[in-house]
Amino acid sequence: MNFKSNETIYSQITEYIKKQIFSGSYGCGTRLPAIRDLAVKCRVNPNTIVRVYAELSEEKLIYTDSTNGKFVTADAEFIAQKKRAFLEEKAAAFAGEMREAGLDGEEVTKMLQEVFRKGQ
Amino acid sequence: MKEYKISGIEKRYGKKEVLCGADLCAEAGSFVGILGLNGTGKTTLLNILGNVDRNFTGEISVRGKDVAYMRTRMAFPEWRKVKELLDFYGRFYKFDRKKAERMLENTSIRKNARLRALSAGMQRQINFICNFCVDSQVLLLDEPLTNLDLVFRGVIVDSLIERAMEERVIVVATHEIKEFENLFTHVTVLKDGLLGPLTDVEELRGRGMSVEEFYGGSLQ
Numbered sequence: 219m220n221f222k223s224n225e226t227i228y229s230q231i232t233e234y235i236k237k238q239i240f241s242g243s244y245g246c247g248t249r250l251p252a253i254r255d256l257a258v259k260c261r262v263n264p265n266t267i268v269r270v271y272a273e274l275s276e277e278k279l280i281y282t283d284s285t286n287g288k289f290v291t292a293d294a295e296f297i298a299q300k301k302r303a304f305l306e307e308k309a310a311a312f313a314g315e316m317r318e319a320g321l322d323g324e325e326v327t328k329m330l331q332e333v334f335r336k337g338q
Numbered sequence: 339m340k341e342y343k344i345s346g347i348e349k350r351y352g353k354k355e356v357l358c359g360a361d362l363c364a365e366a367g368s369f370v371g372i373l374g375l376n377g378t379g380k381t382t383l384l385n386i387l388g389n390v391d392r393n394f395t396g397e398i399s400v401r402g403k404d405v406a407y408m409r410t411r412m413a414f415p416e417w418r419k420v421k422e423l424l425d426f427y428g429r430f431y432k433f434d435r436k437k438a439e440r441m442l443e444n445t446s447i448r449k450n451a452r453l454r455a456l457s458a459g460m461q462r463q464i465n466f467i468c469n470f471c472v473d474s475q476v477l478l479l480d481e482p483l484t485n486l487d488l489v490f491r492g493v494i495v496d497s498l499i500e501r502a503m504e505e506r507v508i509v510v511a512t513h514e515i516k517e518f519e520n521l522f523t524h525v526t527v528l529k530d531g532l533l534g535p536l537t538d539v540e541e542l543r544g545r546g547m548s549v550e551e552f553y554g555g556s557l558q
Contacts, residue, residue, distance in 0.1 A: 223548035226540045227520055257499050262520040263369055264503045266540070 219260045227262050228269040235270065239279055239290055240301040250280060250288040339400060339475045341365050342507040347396035349382055356382050357394070358531035366475075366505040369498075369521055370536070371512065373553050374528035380511040381410065383528065384480045387509070403431055406472035408479045412465050416454035420447060420464060431472040438471040444493070458485045466490075470497055477501075479510045483517055491517065519549040527556040 221230050238244040250256075253271070257264035271288055274280045279300060280288050291297060316326045347360040356379040364370050374380050385391040387398060388407030414423050420442075427433045442449065445463050447456060456464065462485050469477065483491050498508060498521060510518055511528075519539070527534040534556055542552055 221520060223519065223550065224543055224546050226543045228540060254500060254503065257502075258496050260520075261495060261499070263523060264499060265367065265523060266520075 221262075228266050228273065231256075231260060231262070231266065231270045232273050235274060236279065236304060239297060240304060244290050246290055246294050246297060247292045248290045249286070250290065252287060339366050339404075339505070339507075341399070342368075342476055343397075343399040344387065345397050347383065347386060347394060347398075349379070349386060349391070349394045355531060357386075360396070360528070360531065360533045362526065362533050362536060364507045364509070364524065364536065366507060367502075367523075369502050369508045369510075369523045371510050371515075371518055371522040371525040371549075372528055372533070373512070373515065373525055373556075375557065378528050379531060380528055381480055383533075384478050384509075384511055385409075387476075388478045400476050404475045406431065406469040406474040406477050408465055408469040408477075408482055410480050410484065412453070412461060414453065416452070418453055419449070420451050420453065420456075421449040423453065423464065423468060424449070427468050427472065431474065433468075434471045434473060438467050441467045441471070441493075441497075445490070459487060459490070462486050463490055466494055466497075470501070475506050477506060477508045479508070479512075481512055481514075482510060483512070483514050495521070515550050515553060522549065525549055525552065527553060529556065 219231075219234070221227055235244070235250070244250065250271070251259070253264050253267045257267045260267070271280065271282075275282065275288075277300070278291060279297070280290055282288055313323075313326070321329075341363055343363045345361045347357050348355070349357040360383060362370070372380055372383070382391070384407065386394045386396075388405055388409070389401060390407070390409070390413070412423075414426065424433075424435060424438060427438070428435050439449075442464070445460065445467075447460050447464055453461065453464075462482075466479075466482060469479075482494055486494070495517065502508065502521065510522075512518060522539045524536045524538055526536045537552065539549060542549065547555075
């Protein structure tokens with residue numbers, strides 16, 4: 219994984235795991251990697267991963283089974299809601315930037331369709 | 339151990355004062371980077387913390403067998419064999435010999451080889467393995483990646499990640515910020531004989547500053 223060096227590592231990994239959950243790569247009830255394993259994979263301090271999992275637990279996206287580790291929440295409905303909120307936030311930030319650049323909704327939509335068509 | 343504390347470390351070579359009151363207080367579980375230009379006294383400081391240099395003033399909370407220290411060069415006689423080095427660590431420290439031997443099996447170092455017959459890189463490997471396998475409260479590493487190939491650099495980084503969960507303090511003196519910046523919990527800059535404030539690395543990034551920028555800024 220490549221990290222931006224001037225943003226907190228824990229927030230970058232938290233976002234990465236969220237995307238895995240929302241895209242279904244880590245489906246409902248999937249067991250998450252052990253702290254050490256994920257730390258080695260990302261080449262970061264394991265304490266950072268502890269913080270990532272704490273953050274995701276706080277948001278109820280994952281839960282801890284005291285004997286078996288961490289799992290993605292089994293509630294698909296809840297994850298769908300969270301995903302929607304996550305994406306809306308991204309879309310709002312993007313829309314804000316486009317608005318600042320003077321584009322209206324129609325122009326942005328057109329541009330997006332173009333971008334998707336080109337497969338970028 | 340709750341914390342590793344050093345205070346007021348002073349050291350002079352003749353008239354030249356290299357350290358003039360260096361302080362540090364790191365909680366158990368910290369992974370501290372000591373950054374600094376060449377010749378600022380990083381090795382001098384680590385030699386003091388690692389029991390090699392006893393000619394200084396100041397206080398250190400953890401010393402002796404509770405401190406493992408990977409120096410840039412091993413002091414063990416070069417005509418000795420690798421297995422004798424392991425014996426020495428086993429006698430002096432609380433040493434996980436099985437683990438050391440497992441790690442050695444993944445290198446091309448033979449236990450019967452004499453130290454002087456090993457390449458510079460292999461000497462670094464055995465140096466790391468021995469100190470890493472000491473069950474100590476403090477682990478000091480002086481430029482641990484120097485002279486090592488990509489593969490063993492990876493071994494060092496991965497091994498340190500595995501042990502970073504434990505309640506010990508790891509201190510790395512290095513220029514190689516890129517290799518370690520995501521492992522550090524804290525960094526401090528050694529300059530003009532003093533250690534700067536111990537700075538939480540994630541907090542730094544939260545303010546939009548990378549470790550490299552922080553280091554650059556501290557040097558000015």
